[in-house]
Amino acid sequence: MTILPVSIPRGAPVPARSHAHDAGIDLYAAKRVHIEPGEVTVVPTGARVAIPAGHVGIVALRSSLAYGRSLALANGIGVIDAGYRGEIRVALATWEPTPELIDAGERIAQLLIVPIATPAVELVEDLPPSGDGRGTDGFGSSGR
Numbered sequence: 001m002t003i004l005p006v007s008i009p010r011g012a013p014v015p016a017r018s019h020a021h022d023a024g025i026d027l028y029a030a031k032r033v034h035i036e037p038g039e040v041t042v043v044p045t046g047a048r049v050a051i052p053a054g055h056v057g058i059v060a061l062r063s064s065l066a067y068g069r070s071l072a073l074a075n076g077i078g079v080i081d082a083g084y085r086g087e088i089r090v091a092l093a094t095w096e097p098t099p100e101l102i103d104a105g106e107r108i109a110q111l112l113i114v115p116i117a118t119p120a121v122e123l124v125e126d127l128p129p130s131g132d133g134r135g136t137d138g139f140g141s142s143g144r
């Protein structure tokens with residue numbers, strides 16, 4: 001089993017899976033914040049982690065904040081490098097014209113721990129054929 005060492009301020013909620021089957025580890029807002037329209041608000045979580053080598057942390061929004069709360073991650077996803085030991089912060093924005101309140105201790109995002117390939121980059125003249133029929137077509141080329 002992969003172990004994720006976590007450090008949090010005393011008394012803060014411990015990042016954990018909501019359910020045993022959940023892929024994501026819940027991240028909590030460390031303070032109450034207003035997400036103002038037209039701005040990116042960086043929300044501290046208080047959590048610091050040591051992601052195992054060969055893995056990356058992906059910060060994803062809880063879908064309930066997008067659906068019903070009109071919030072989005074300003075950076076689409078957050079990438080937490082294995083070597084990063086600072087606090088995980090969550091960049092939030094709203095597309096509604098009114099501010100959205102995030103309470104201290106609220107679950108705002110989830111951290112996925114994902115194994116990654118770290119290939120060296122090599123410059124080539126031609127790419128090897130894909131062999132699976134996909135080729136260069138995209139953007140809906142296979143129909144709906």
Ligand SMILES: O=c1ccn([C@H]2C[C@H](O)[C@@H](COP(=O)(O)OP(=O)(O)OP(=O)(O)O)O2)c(=O)[nH]1
Pocket residue numbers: 059075077078079080081084087088089090091
């Ligand atoms: O949503 C995020 C994204 C990143 N980070 C932290 C962890 C990550 O390892 C570090 C750097 O992130 P990234 O590589 O995305 O930032 P950058 O804009 O490329 O800056 P840097 O020059 O620091 O790499 O910031 C967060 O706390 N939350």
